[in-house]
Amino acid sequence: MQYIENRTYGEIEVGDTAALTRTLKPEDIELFAVMSGDVNPAHVDAEYARTDMFHGVIAHGMWGGALISAVLGTELPGPGTIFLNQTLRFSAPVGIGDTVVVSVTVTEKRPNGRLLLDCTCRNQTGATVIEGVAEVIAPREKVRRPRAVLPAVHLHVQGAQYAKLIAATEALDPVRTAVVHPCDALSITGALEAARGGMIVPVLVGPRARIEAAAAAAGLSLDGIEIVDTPHSHAAAASAVALARAGTVEAIMKGSLHTDELMDAVVERSGGLRTERRMSHIYALDVPTYPKPLLITDAAINIYPDLGVKRDIVQNAIDLAHALGIELPKVAILSAVETVNPRITSTLEAASLCKMADRGQITGGLLDGPLAFDNAISPVAAAAKGIRSQVAGDADILVAPDLEAGNMMAKQLIYLAGADAAGIVLGARVPIILTSRADSRAARLASCALAQLFISRTPARQL
Template sequence: MSAPDPLITPAFIENRTYAELAVGDTAESVRTLTPRDISLFAVMSGDVNPAHVDADYAATDMFHGIIAHGMWGAALISAVLGTQLPGPGTIFLDQSLSFKAPVALGDTITTRVTVTEKLKKGRVTLACSCVNQDGVTVIDGVARVIAPSDQVHRPRIVLPEVALHAPAAQYARLIAMTTDLTPVRTAVVHPCDELSLIGALDAGARGIIVPVLVGPAARIVATAKSAGRSLKGVEVIDTPHSHAAAAMAVSLARAGKVAALMKGALHTEELMEAVVDATLGLRTDRRMSHVYVLDVPTYPRPLLITDAAINVAPDLGAKRDIVQNAIDLALALGTVLPKVAILAAVETVNPRMISTLDAAALCKMADRGQITGGVLDGPLAFDNAISPAAAAAKGIVSPVAGQADILVAPDLESANMMAKQLIYLAAADAAGLVMGAAVPIILTSRADSAWARLASCALARLVIG
C-alpha cells in the first residue's frame, strides 16, 4: 500500500462537531476493490473462509459473495464516518446495513454518508450507502453515532507500507513440480541431529526422495527416538563417524546406488572434501558451485544467488562454470531463458575493477556460445539487477536489468553476505544445491526452515529430471 500523494490527499484530518452538523450534510469516498484489499482484510480479521478470500469461490455463491465483499464495503462506511463525517472523535452506537448486491474484484465503490437526523445528547443518525460504477446500490443502511463535541484538526497519519507474502509460496510450487516424479534414492550423510533427520524423513514422506541414512546407526536410531519418528522401512548404513559417512555416501553415488547426496549434521567442508577427492570423489569436467534459491517476500519469482559456499575467489574460468551451473538449475526449475545479472559495484566497465572486466568477458562468452541457456548482462549493480525503477533511473536498457532470475556475485564473501542479508533482513527462505558434481548435493543449514529443506530436496529431484 503506497503512501498518499501529498498533492491530492489533505495534509490534515479534521472533524465536524455536533454543533456544526446539519441535516443533509454529506461525505463520500471512492475506492476500487483489488485482490490486495481482500488479502489485507483476511489478514486483519483472521478470516480465511474461501467465500471471503477466494474471488472465484465467492463468484459461484451469490449469497456468500454479497456477505464476503460486503464486509469490505461496510468497512468503507466506517472509515468515512470515522475520518470525514462526523470524523475523529465519533462514537459508534449501532449500525444497520443491508447487503443488496455482490461486490466483485475491480468494482469501484462510492461510499456516501448523509446526516438525516440530529437528536439530543450529541446523537446523530446518518444514511449510509455503497454504489458501484454502474450505479447499482450494493449496500445501504443507517448508522447512529455520538458526534464529537470538540474540534479536531491534526496532521493526517501516513499509513505504513504493507507487503503481502504467502510464506514459501515459491517453494510450494517447486515441491508440487515433483509430484508426478519418481522419488530418487538420496544418501543423507550423518543425520545425527533432529533437524537433518526430520528434514530427510519429511522429504521421503512427500515422495521427493528415498532417504538412505548413512552414519553411526546407534546415534541415528537414538535421534529418531528423541524426535518421535519411526525409521521403519528406511535403510540405514552404519559408519563409525561423520568422515566415514561422507566417504561412504560418495562411494554409493559413484556406484550409482544413490542419485543425490544430502548434508546432515556435519560441516560442509567435511562433506565436500570427500566429494572433490581427485580419485574417489564426484568431479566432472565442470567446476562445482553452490546456488542459493531464495524465496524473497518482495520479489515476484525465485531468486538464485551464486556462489556463496564453495569458490572463494573464482577466476574467469571458474565463473563461467558458476554461471552455467546456475543456468542449468534455473532451467530445471522451469524458468525459460533465465536472466543472469553479473554483479559489480557499478554498471560500467572499469579497468581497475576486475569484477567489471569479468562481467564483460562473461557476457561475450555467452555471445560466443561458451555459456548457453540463458541471457547475460553485466556489470550490473545489485539495485539495477533487481529493481526496474533503479534500472530506469540509470537509463539502463537491458533484457536482464530490473528482472534478474540469477545474481552472480564477484566472490564468495559478497554472495554469502547478500544471501544472508536477504534471509535475515528481508525474511527470505533459502534453499540450496551444489551443482557441477556427478550428482546434485543438497546442502542444508541448521537455520533452514522445514520448507527450505523440502525445497532443497525438490531442487535435486528436478535437476535429475
C-alpha cells in the same frame, strides 16, 4: 521523464473527457483487503465466493471508486483537484481478469470553480458496471510535475514459494538419496519428512548407533530405512560418494557434519564426483520483498572464482532455473557498480560473461552485467539510473563476484529480510543437497525438491 499536468477551471470545457484502463488482478484484491481491513469472504475467499457469477468478485465499489478518483486526480482536472462528493450505482460485478475502462466527462461548469462530471466504468464486453456523478473543485493554477514512479508492492505469504516448489514434485518419482551422517534430530527429521513427502528414498550413511539414537530422540521410526554403518563422519562422506559413483544413489544430502568434510570427499580427484563442469552452490531464496524465487550463486564453494569458473557457476544456475520451470532466466552479474571499470575486476568479468553468452559459451539464459545489487532487483533503481535492460530490476539469478559477497548477500536476506533459503550444489555427478544447521523445516524440504526437480527435468549430461 514523464510528467503529470492538470487542466485549470479556465481551460476546461463541457464535454471534455479522460479515461484509463485497468485489469483486475488477484493482488489488487489482497492490497485492498490489507488497506481497508475488509476480509469479507465474498471478496477474499475463492471457495466461499465460488458461483458462476461471483467467483473471485471483490467489493468493486472500492476498486471502481479508486479508479475514478485516479482519473479525476491525475487527468481531468488533474493535480490540485478538490473532491467534494460522488454518487455511484453498481450494475454488474467485476471479477478477476476483467478489464475496466474508466471514463469521466464534464457535464456542467458551476460558479466558484465547481465541475460536475459523469463517471462510467465499462468492462471488456462494453457492459456498464459502475456509473455515477462526481462534483469537484477544479484547480485555478497550472501544475506540471514529474510523474511519480510507484514502488513495487509484493504481498508475501511465508513459505508460499517453497510450497509451490514442493507441490511441483508430487507427480515425480522419489530420488534415492544418501543422507550423510544424519546424527542429530534436525538432519534425521528433515530426511524422513522428505521421504514421507515422496521426494527422496533415504539411505542413511553414518554410525548406526548414533543414527538410531537421533531417531529415538526425535520420536521417529527407522523401520524399512536402509542404513550404511560407518565409524565416523569422514567415512560417511566417503561412503556416500562411493554410492553415488556406483550409481546406487542419485543424490547426496548433507546431515550433521561440516560442509568441508562432505565436499572434500566430493571433490577428491581420484574417487570423487568431479565432472568437466566446475561445482557451485546455488541458494534458492524466498524473499518477502521480492515477487518470485531468487537464485544466488556462488555462496559456499568457490572462494575467488576466475572467469572460467564463473562461466560454470552461471551455467549451473541457469540449468537449475530451467528445472524450476523458468524458461529464459534473467541473470544479473553483480559488481559494486553498473559500468565497466578497468580497476574493478568483477566489472570486466561481468562484461566478458555477457559476451560469452552472445557467443554461445553460456546458453539458456539472458545475461546482463555489470549490475549493482540495487539495479539488479529494483526496477525503480534501474529506471533512476537510466539502465535499459530486460534483466535489470527483474533478475531471476544473482551471480556474486566472489564467495564472500555471495555469502554475505544471502545471509543478509535471510536474517534481515526474513528470507527462506534452500540450497543445492550442482556440477558434480549427482546433485548435493547442502542444508545448514539453521535451516527451517520448509527450507530442508525445498532443498530436496530442488534436487528432485533437477534430476527429473535435466538431461543426464553431468553424469
